Structures are given as structure tokens and as C-alpha cells.
Amino acid sequence: MEIYTTPTGMQAQSLNWKRQGKRIGLVPTMGFLHEGHLSLMDIAAAHADLVVVSIFVNPTQFGPSEDLEAYPRNLERDLALCRERGVAAVFTPEPSDVYGPEYQSYVSLEKLPNHLCGLSRPVHFRGVATVVSKLFNIVLPDLAVFGEKDFQQLAVIRRLTADLNFPVRIMGGPIVREADGLAMSSRNAYLSPEERVSALCLSMALKHVASEVEKGERDVALLKASTEKIILSRPHTEIDYIAFCDPQTLEAVDSIGGPVLMALAVKVGSTRLIDNQVF
Numbered sequence: 329m330e331i332y333t334t335p336t337g338m339q340a341q342s343l344n345w346k347r348q349g350k351r352i353g354l355v356p357t358m359g360f361l362h363e364g365h366l367s368l369m370d371i372a373a374a375h376a377d378l379v380v381v382s383i384f385v386n387p388t389q390f391g392p393s394e395d396l397e398a399y400p401r402n403l404e405r406d407l408a409l410c411r412e413r414g415v416a417a418v419f420t421p422e423p424s425d426v427y428g429p430e431y432q433s434y435v436s437l438e439k440l441p442n443h444l445c446g447l448s449r450p451v452h453f454r455g456v457a458t459v460v461s462k463l464f465n466i467v468l469p470d471l472a473v474f475g476e477k478d479f480q481q482l483a484v485i486r487r488l489t490a491d492l493n494f495p496v497r498i499m500g501g502p503i504v505r506e507a508d509g510l511a512m513s514s515r516n517a518y519l520s521p522e523e524r525v526s527a528l529c530l531s532m533a534l535k536h537v538a539s540e541v542e543k544g545e546r547d548v549a550l551l552k553a554s555t556e557k558i559i560l561s562r563p564h565t566e567i568d569y570i571a572f573c574d575p576q577t578l579e580a581v582d583s584i585g586g587p588v589l590m591a592l593a594v595k596v597g598s599t600r601l602i603d604n605q606v607f
């Protein structure tokens with residue numbers, strides 16, 4: 329497995345592979361890999377000749393009061409997992425390799441970031457859109473795979489790929505859950521044993537709403553009220569949002585007519601967790 333730390337080194341290798349007619353599948357990550365990331369690598373491997381994983385804790389997608397410094401890191405373990413999974417190359421630059429001292433170019437979207445996580449994380453999607461655009465230019469992938477847990481991120485990336493004419497197929501990988509239902513996330517590592525139990529309220533609330541919708545409930549206000557009850561019945565929980573929205577535009581809806589995205593962001597202790605399901 330090759331390891332590249334500079335954009336020029338990675339790009340030169342990708343150009344080589346392209347000249348050989350190889351199809352490149354990219355899995356962008358911020359490291360501290362778990363089964364969810366590994367499942368994205370498997371999807372990439374099934375649709376490309378070789379897989380590149382990027383491991384980069386991207387500073388521009390963190391707000392000033394967020395967890396950039398504390399974000400969990402374990403590069404040695406991540407590299408071992410990538411090697412075991414048959415990854416061809418890992419791109420793991422330093423922030424200064426990606427954002428030089430004169431850096432001033434950003435990609436921002438007009439509408440999709442004005443919902444859900446974008447409301448409490450105002451710079452987040454500009455940082456994601458910028459780094460993903462740069463990764464596309466550096467790694468030159470034919471396809472790129474992102475987790476559906478970050479539903480809004482995936483929507484933003486699909487939009488920017490179409491808007492900016494990147495010749496990249498965007499694929500979503502289903503949410504991977506722990507045996508008890510908690511969606512896998514690198515941030516789960518922050519949870520204390522007691523918070524880990526409380527964190528189950530997200531997947532429990534989604535399950536509850538799924539069964540209410542199945543029984544015929546269509547009123548979003550009622551579904552929101554019961555969701556709030558489930559979440560707040562657990563210690564250390566604070567709701568950022570409970571949203572029901574159109575899966576394409578992310579605009580809020582007040583009844584379940586066609587397909588609806590239910591998305592949750594909940595702080596458990598000081599850890600902000602997200603989860604979602606489309607009904």
C-alpha cells in the first residue's frame with residue numbers, strides 16, 4: 329500500500345493509474361476508522377479497479393468552538409486497517425499541505441447548508457465542499473463513496489459534483505450500526521459508559537417513528553413530540569434538532585406525504601451525535 333502526504337505526489341500517482349486505464353474509487357475520511365468506513369471501502373472496491381482512502385482531519389469544516397484539536401486520531405491503526413482491506417493508497421496530508429499560507433479559495437453552496445446541521449455549524453459545509461473538491465482534483469477519482477449517516481453532507485456533495493461538473497460518480501453507503509442500534513461514528517469514542525447508554529435514544533426514536541408511520545401516523549408535529557419525549561427521557565441529552573424534511577431539498581415538511589427524511593442531532597454530554605432515516 330502506498331502512502332502519500334503531498335497533493336503533488338498523490339496526483340502524480342493518480343495520473344499514472346489513469347494513463348493505465350485504471351478506475352479509481354475514493355473514500356474520503358477523517359480517520360479513526362470503524363466498520364462504517366470499511367464498508368465504504370468495500371463499496372468502492374466493488375465498483376473500481378483500486379481504492380484510495382484519504383485520512384485528513386479537515387480544519388476548515390470545524391467552527392471555532394468545535395472539537396478540531398480533540399478529534400480522535402490513530403494513524404497507525406488506520407493504516408493497518410486500510411492495508412488489511414486491500415487499499416491501494418492512503419492520502420494523508422498535513423493541514424499546511426492542503427491550505428498554504430496564502431490560501432483563499434472556498435466552495436460554498438447557496439441553499440442546502442441552510443438546514444439541519446448547517447444551522448448550528450455555519451462554516452461546516454463550506455469546509456466540507458472545499459476539501460472534497462480539492463480531493464477530487466488531487467485523487468482524480470472515477471467514483472467516491474460517502475456514508476449516508478451524514479445525509480446532508482452527501483446531498484451537498486452530490487449537488488456540488490453536478491454543479492461543478494466533476495466527472496465523479498457519487499455513491500452513498502448505508503449506515504452501519506452497533507449491535508444495539510447506535511450508528512457508528514468516530515465521535516462515539518468520546519462517550520462515557522453512561523452517555524453510551526443514553527446515546528441509544530437516537531436510534532430508538534427513529535425506530536419508534538418508523539413504527540408510528542407504518543401504523544398510519546402522518547402528522548409531523550405529533551411525531552416530533554413523541555421523539556422529543558424519548559430523547560429527553562435519557563440523562564445528559566440536549567436536542568439540537570428533530571427534523572422532518574424533503575430528502576432532496578431538505579426543506580421542512582409538516583406531514584408524511586411522499587418520501588420524508590427524519591434527521592436527528594442530539595448532544596449527549598458534550599458529544600454531538602446525528603442519525604437519520606428516510607420514510
Ligand code: PAF
Nearest residue numbers: 356357358386456459478
Ligand atoms: O465525513 C467526513 O469524514 C468528512 O466530512 C469528509 C467527507 C472526509 C470531508 O472532510
